[in-house]
Amino acid sequence: MPQISIVIPVMNEAENIVPLYHELKKFTPEDFEIIFINDGSTDDTILEIKQLSYADNRVKCISFSRNFGHQNALMAGIDYADGKYIITMDGDLQHPPAFLPQILEKLNNGFDIVLTRRRKTENQGFSKKIFTKLFYKLINFLSDVPIEENVSDFRGFSSKVMHTIRKFEERDLFLRGIFSWVGYRRTVIPFDAPSRLHGKSKYNFSTMVRLGLKGTTSFSFKPLRISLLIGSIVSFFSFILLTITIINYFQGKTVPGWASLMTVVTFMGGIQLLVVGLMGEYVASLFRESKKRPLYIIDEMINVD
Incomplete structure (x- = not known):
């Protein structure tokens, strides 16, 4: 030796x-x-x-x-x-x-x-x-x-x-x-x-990015918890916005606004894609582990x- x-x-x-x-x-x-x-x-x-x-x-x-x-x-x-x-x-x-x-x-x-x-x-x-x-x-x-x-x-x-x-x-x-x-x-x-x-x-x-993703998904579930927190916050404000929209509708105060609508839609879409992509990294990691190559x-x- x-x-x-x-x-x-x-x-x-x-x-x-x-x-x-x-x-x-x-x-x-x-x-x-x-x-x-x-x-x-x-x-x-x-x-x-x-x-x-x-x-x-x-x-x-x-x-x-x-x-x-x-x-x-x-x-x-x-x-x-x-x-x-x-x-x-x-x-x-x-x-x-x-x-x-x-x-x-x-x-x-x-x-x-x-x-x-x-x-x-x-x-x-x-x-x-x-x-x-x-x-x-x-x-x-x-x-x-x-x-x-x-x-x-x-x-x-x-x-x-x-x-x-x-x-x-x-x-x-x-x-x-x-x-x-x-x-x-x-x-x-x-x-x-x-x-x-x-x-x-x-x-x-x-x-370096691949190494960082590998290190994060191997040693932490914190990104998933952050995604859950972001999703909860966005859902909360979306609920408030929905409530205000309904109240304004019955009060006859609705104002058509394509720009504001598209801003909300694209923001929500971006958040969803971010969370789905993050979950995909964990699923891909599980897939590689399961094959045991x-x-x-x-x-x-x-x-x-």
């Missing part, structure tokens, strides 16, 4: 594989394993990993048959990790390997989970900063499980936590929420993220028992 398992999902990160490997070797003890999860790369990522694995059998790889997503790739690494401590991180060097000794020190001092929080990201655009902040504000407002703001998937945890995470069978994985939900003794280390060494980020606006399909494994 290695002391440390480092789990790294990668997609089209061919230029970053070798520099990342050399950086990791600087800051980890000799007894480690690196598990790359090739999440449907279309470049030479798998070739770069294979070359490293031939030279160092501590470098391992799980290659998917197609892209299954970052969260599923992380889960695959957790499923196959053997270390006493497990560290998950990205493959673009924005999660600095120089912080590994601090993470390991915290784990050795009795913490079960060591999270890292980004203070800032070098060369991050203003719009991305604003959107990220709004993302965490919204998900913490909607979710029943608090999610630490700017806490990334760069974390360390004990094998005890690993075995707990493996018990989860849900299809819509939101690991940041799961790590918050399981409890255990934890601490947070702040860090400044450098800019990417090569390539571009895979987390665009649509990916595998989280990932492995095409090839290298140095993995």
